[in-house]
Amino acid sequence: MKRLLLPTLPLLALLAACGAEKEERAKPIPEAGFIVVKTERVPxxxxxxxxxxxxETSEVRPQVSGLIKQRLFTEGTLVRAGQTLYTIDPSLYRAAAAEARANLASAQAARVAAAARAERYRPLANIEAVSKQDLSDAQATAGQAAAQVAQTRAALETANVNLRFTRVPAPISGRIGRSLATVGALVTSGQTDPLTTIQRLDPMxxxxxxxxxxxxxxxxxxxxxxxxxxxxxxxxxxxxxxxxxxxxxxxxxxxxxxxxxxxxxxxxxxxxxxxxxxxxxxxxxxxxxxxATDAILVPQAGVSRDPQGHATLLLVGPGNKAVSRAVRTERTVGDKWLVTGGLKPGERVIVEGLGRIKAGQVIRPVPAGSPPRPAPAKATDAKPQGR
Known part of the structure; x- marks a missing residue:
């Protein structure tokens, strides 16, 4: 039996090798959809x-003291700059303004009398009907009367300003918040708590x-x-x-x-x-x-990770063979990776058909997105019979 089997072993090995070679030739070459790498400007x-x-934000505070008489706005609405928001009892400030006006009138009358006295003393002093000292005193009194007019006029302006402050205006235009003071509340000048707050919300x-x-x-x-x-x-x-x-x-x-x-x-x-x-x-x-002025973007589908976590991809190499390449990816930009190292413009990166391709395998490169090529028809082994 051994003598019969030994001559047949080389024949069996040769038949197996021929079958494997035939099967390899019959296996179709996989298509690989690729993109051509190029540089571009990428935000x-x-x-x-x-x-x-x-x-803008403004906290509304009173500038004079008194009782709040009215609230003249609706909480949460839009107000304009200068619009009156509150009124404070103006009685005392109106009386102070009236007193200041009366003081101004009195000072003006005294100035007129003092100025007239000084004018009458000047020619009399020239003929020595009055002494030089009397003339000097009359002129000094006229000057004091003029200064008194200026003082009382300033006091009147202050009184008018305080009277105007009894109407609390909106410093800015915007949406007003809730009121933190009610009618009848006593407010003071320089208080820390605001009456309300206005915010300008357009723009933000x-x-x-x-x-x-x-x-x-x-x-x-x-x-x-x-x-x-x-x-x-x-x-x-x-x-x-x-x-x-x-x-x-x-x-x-x-x-x-x-x-x-x-x-x-x-x-x-x-x-x-x-x-x-x-x-x-x-x-x-x-x-x-x-x-980035010279950025290279690769679809995420074309990039994989090795066991160490390094980014790799497959390129169309010489002889239409798939070549593995390690690259450096920095970040994603939309659905693509920003590649900062390992690639050059003009190289072809495989992004389609990766599940059927291994590194070193012969491939049929086609542009990504191309329609699939129809499968070739199977050849028949039957031979025509002659007559």
Whole structure:
């Protein structure tokens, strides 16, 4: 039996090798959809937390003391600058103004009499009908009377100002809050508690917090080149996850770092015509502080991770073979990776058919998005029978 089997072993091995080679030739070459790498300008967007605040805020306080007689506004409505909000009992201030007017009239009459006396003494002093001292005294009295007129006129102006302050006006235009004082309440000049608060809500401020480390990295990348400053346009995402329709603009960045949070405050301004934004709302601000001038973007579907977490991708190599390449990915931009190392413009990255392709395998490269090629018809082994 051994003598019979030994000559047949080489024949069996040859038949198996031929079958494997035939099967390899029959296996179809997989298609690989690729994209051609190119450089482009890409805004580097970031998302930061922020809080809204009123564009202007004014606490209304009385400038004279007295009892509140009227409240002339509706809480929560819009008021305009100069509109009267409260009236304070003006009785004492009206009387003080009347007294000041009377004092002014008296001082003016005394000035006229003193000036006339001084004028009459001047020719008499020249003929020595009166002494020089009497003339000097008359002129001094006329000067004192003129000064008294100026003093009483200033007192009248002060009295009128205090009388005008009995009508408490709105310092700014905006939406007024609730009243913290009622009719009949006693208020005093210079009190610490405000009567009410007015806030201007169109436009609105948004104070955005950015870590000082990120700001330092941004400045270094700008200094190193390849990145240029972007426009200051900002978009908002509200607390419920919805997008705010109107864009804003960064106005300035504070030149100091908050020692408690280690962050820098960026202030942006947003139009708020419908009053959707209210002071104190938590928002997410989306903005681009820099633009990469020679960025390379690769679809996320074309990038995978090895067991160490390094980013890799497959390229169309020489001889239409798939070549694995390690690359450096910095961040995502939409549905793509920003590749900062390992790729050059003009190289072909495989992004379709990756499940059927391995590194070193022969492939049929086609542009990504091409329609699939129809499968070839199977050849028949049957031979035509001759007559």
């Amino acid at each position: 580097l967007a970031i998302e930061l937390a922020g809080r809204t605040s009123a564009y 401020f948004v104070d955005i917090q950015q870590s000082s480390a990120d700001l330092l990295a941004l400045r270094r990348s700008l200094a190193a080149g390849g990145v240029v400053p972007s426009s200051a346009t900002v978009r908002l995402k509200l607390e419920d996850g919805s997008d705010y329709a109107l864009p804003g603009r960064v106005e300035f960045a504070e030149p100091v770092v908050d020692t408690t949070t280690g962050s820098v405050t960026l202030r942006a301004t947003f139009p708020n015509p419908n009053g959707l934004l209210l002071p104190g709302m938590y928002v997410r601000a989306q903005l681009s502080q820099a633009t």
